[in-house]
Amino acid sequence: MRILLIEDDAMIGDGLKAGLGQLGFVVDWFRHGKDGLAALSSAPYDAVVLDLGLPGMDGMAVLAAWRRAGRSEPVLVLTARDALPERLKGLDAGADDYLVKPFALAEVAARLRALIRRRHGQSGPLFSHGGVSFDPVARRATLSGEPLELTARELSLLELLLASKGRVLPRELIEEKLYGWGQELDSNAVEVHVHHLRKKLGSAFIKTVRGVGYTLGES
Numbered sequence: 001m002r003i004l005l006i007e008d009d010a011m012i013g014d015g016l017k018a019g020l021g022q023l024g025f026v027v028d029w030f031r032h033g034k035d036g037l038a039a040l041s042s043a044p045y046d047a048v049v050l051d052l053g054l055p056g057m058d059g060m061a062v063l064a065a066w067r068r069a070g071r072s073e074p075v076l077v078l079t080a081r082d083a084l085p086e087r088l089k090g091l092d093a094g095a096d097d098y099l100v101k102p103f104a105l106a107e108v109a110a111r112l113r114a115l116i117r118r119r120h121g122q123s124g125p126l127f128s129h130g131g132v133s134f135d136p137v138a139r140r141a142t143l144s145g146e147p148l149e150l151t152a153r154e155l156s157l158l159e160l161l162l163a164s165k166g167r168v169l170p171r172e173l174i175e176e177k178l179y180g181w182g183q184e185l186d187s188n189a190v191e192v193h194v195h196h197l198r199k200k201l202g203s204a205f206i207k208t209v210r211g212v213g214y215t216l217g218e219s
Contacts (some may be wrong), residue, residue, distance in 0.1 A: 001046040001116055001159065002026040002177050005037030005072050006062070007078065008054050012101070016049065019105040024156060025112070026180045033057025037047065037065055044176050045073055046116050049108065054080040067094035074115035078103065113137065120163045126131055130219040132176035132201055134162055148200060153178060157193045161206065161216055170213040189216075 003020060007013040017027045028043065030036040033054035033216045040048065052059035063075060074096040078198070079086070087098050097111050115137055127134045131144040139155055140148055141148040148156065156178050160169065174190050186192070194214060207217040 001112075001156075001163075002043060002180065003112065004036070004043075004045040004048045004073075005029045006033070006039075006054065006059065007031065007049070007051040009138065012051075012078075015105070015127040016108065020109060020112075023105075023109050024136070024152065024159070025109070026156075027176065028140070028180050031055070033059060033062050037062045040066060040071055043122050044173055045217075046077045046119070046177075047112050048073055049112070050075050050077050050095075053075060060090065061094060063090070073155065074119055076108070076111055076115060078108075100202055104180075110137075116163070127159065128157060129162055129165060129216050130205065131160075131164060132205065134158055134159070142200060144167070150200065152199075153193055154197055157190075161214070165216055168209045168212050 001024075003025045005013060005016055005020075005027050007016065013029050017029045020027050028039065030039050032111050034075075035055045036050070036054070037166075038058060049147055050059050050063060054062070059077070059079070062142075063077070066075075075094065076098065076099065077090045077095040078099050078101060079090070081103045083193045085133045090098055096115055099108065100113065125135070125137065127136070132141065134155070136159060141155060142151055157174065157186065160174065160177050198206055204217040205216050209215060
């Protein structure tokens with residue numbers, strides 16, 4: 001899942017980008033409010049981690065501008081402003097969740113997963129289709145109860161397909177979800193990942209919609 005991170009503190013930003021990356025998220029990090037404001041419309045983000053004390057444009061103003069523009073991406077606010085009126089102000093401005101600094105990486109990841117599940121209408125912690133089950137916390141997939149050996153990219157593609165059940169995902173959208181800014185990818189990278197998943201999950205698990213993209217096959 002692709003995350004937009006807007007945080008001006010270098011230590012916090014670097015730690016979140018690296019830590020969330022190790023947990024399976026693709027993270028794009030911006031340090032200035034105005035850059036972050038523009039970034040949300042530049043890629044298909046699944047959620048946003050937003051600091052409030054940003055240079056150039058306050059995080060609260062960024063959030064308010066997004067909501068006025070009709071942006072519905074879930075936003076997790078990170079801030080040192082721990083007073084109750086400040087928290088209420090952020091939630092009323094359109095934040096979906098709130099964490100006060102200092103915080104634990106594991107809690108940031110857990111809250112992001114919960115926000116993304118709700119956005120996709122997923123109530124339970126596991127994604128499943130047919131005999132395949134995926135645990136986004138453990139980053140582990142099984143087929144008929146047996147563990148699957150999947151690469152990090154294959155796991156991310158499987159998670160994306162399972163979270164988008166019933167939708168056809170264009171190849172370009174899959175690329176944007178799996179790769180962040182500055183990451184190199186081959187022109188046929190998505191096709192290669194799909195091919196490898198089909199070999200491991202069965203040829204009918206992923207259906208090609210010619211001229212459009214990919215979707216889950218019949219369960």
